[in-house]
Amino acid sequence: MSNPIVGLTQAGEMLDNRAGNYRIVPSGPAYCAGIVPDDGYEVVRAELHTWMPLDQAFAFIEAHLEGIGRPVQAFCGIELRVPAPLTLGDWSTFNIPYLEQLRRWGLMHENYSGVCRSNIALDLYPPKVTSLCAFSYTVPTKEKVKTFLLAGQADIGSDGKIIAEGDICLEAMRKRTLFTIDTVANTLKKLGVSWQETTRIALFHVHDIPDLWGAEVLGKIGEPIRKGVLVYRARPPIAAAEVELEARAIRQELVLSAR
Template identity: 35%
Template sequence: MSALKTKSSYAYIPGVMQYSAGVAAADGFAIERARFEEPVKLDEGFARIKAHLESIGRPLDAFCACELRSPAPFTEAGFRTFNEAYSSVLVDWGIMEGEDNPVARSNVCPEVAPPSEPSFHAFCYTVPAAGVGPTFVVAGSGEAREGQGTYRDNTVRFGETTPDAIAEKADYVLGEMERRMSFFGAGWADTTAAQLYTVHPIHAFLESEIVRRGAARHGLTWHYNRPPVKDLEYEMDCRRILTERVLLVG
C-alpha cells in the first residue's frame, strides 16, 4: 500500500476496489459510529445513512466506514459482483472515483440467524470537532493478502482449520491490524474497541497473542461470524471512536 490519501474530512489508506484499509479523521474533525438496532438491507441502509447525515447537516462524503452482514461467504466471483453493486452507490454519492475507494469496511457472515441479504450493521462518518484527539477506523482484514491475486493463492494456511492453523491466521491478522494502525501513528494502546470474527475456538491463543499483545485492552467483541469469502476463517477490525450510538429500526 502507498502513503495516505485524503478526502475533505479524513485521510485513508489506499486499499482495493471494495474498500480502503482504514480511515482517520482530519484535523478539526472526529469520526462517529452509528449501529443499527438490527441489520438493515443494503438499499434501505444507504437511504437511512443518507437521511442520518442530512439530519445532522453533514454531506454524503462524510461517510467514511461501514460494517456489513451477509447471508453466507461469497465465492470470489460472487464477491466481485457484490462489490461492484455496493461501490456503485459510492460513485453516485461522489465519494469514489474509478477504483479508488476511500471508505473502510468490514463484511462478515453470521453463522447463526444470518440476514436474508447483505445488510448494514453499522456505519461511520465525520463531524466537525475540536480538541478531541485522533479518531480512526481500521477496516476488517482476514488472513489473506489483499490485491495480490486470488484468495486461494494468498491465504495463510489455506483450507486448514486445525488449532495451530487458526493461531497462525490470527497472528497474521493481528499483524495486519498493527500495520494499518501504523499509518496513523497508532497502536493497540490507542484503540477504544476491537472486534473479532470467527467460528473457530480462540481460547488457546487468546491470552498469549490477543491479550498480551494489547488487542483486548477494553475487552474483545467476538462475533460468531465468518469472513466474507469462502475458505477464509478469521477476521478482525479495530477503531478509536469517542462517540457511538444505536439507531432504532422501525
C-alpha cells in the same frame, strides 16, 4: 458531483477526502484499509437497532447525514452482515452496485475505495439478505480526541490468497489469527496511531484458536487487551477464510431506529 478525494499526499501513501474531512490508507476497490479524521473532526459510529437490507441502506445513510448537516462524503465506514460467505465470483458481483454508489457519492479515487468496510457472515442467526449493521462518519469537534477507523482484516493476503487455505487445525487457526493481528498493526502504523489508542477490538471466528488469550496471540496487542475483545461466532465474507479482526477508536456511538 466532483470527486472530493483529490489524490495522494506528499508521502505517497494516503488519499485525502477534503469534502468529508478525513485521510485514507488505500487498499483496493472494495474498501480502504483505514481512515483518520482531519484536525477538528472525529469519527462517530451509528449502529442500527434493527438491521436494514443493503438496498435500502444508502438512502437511510444519506438522509441521516443530511439531517445532521454533514455532506454524504463524511461517510467513512460501513458494517454489513451477509447470509453466508461468498465465492470469489459472487464477491465480485456483490461489489458492483456498492462501488457504483460510492462513485455517485464521490468516494472512489480511480480504483480505490475511500470507505472502510466489514462484511461478516454470522454462524448463528444470519440475516436472510445482506444488511446494514452500522455505519460511521466524521463530524466537527472541539474535543481533544483522537479517533480512527479500520476496515475488517480477514486472513487473506494482499495477493488474494487465503492464509492456510483448507486447513482449520489448531496451528492453522493460530497462523490465520496472527496474520490478521499483524496486518491490523501495520495499518495502525500507517495511520500514525497505535493499539494503545484503540477503544474497541473485535474478533470473528468459528473454529478454536489455541492459546487465544496468551502472550503470543491476542497478548501481542499489549496493554489495550485489558479492555477486552468483542468476539463473534462468525466468518469473513469470502468462503474458506476463517478469521477477521477489527479495530477502531471512537468517542461517540449512537443507536438509530429506522424511520
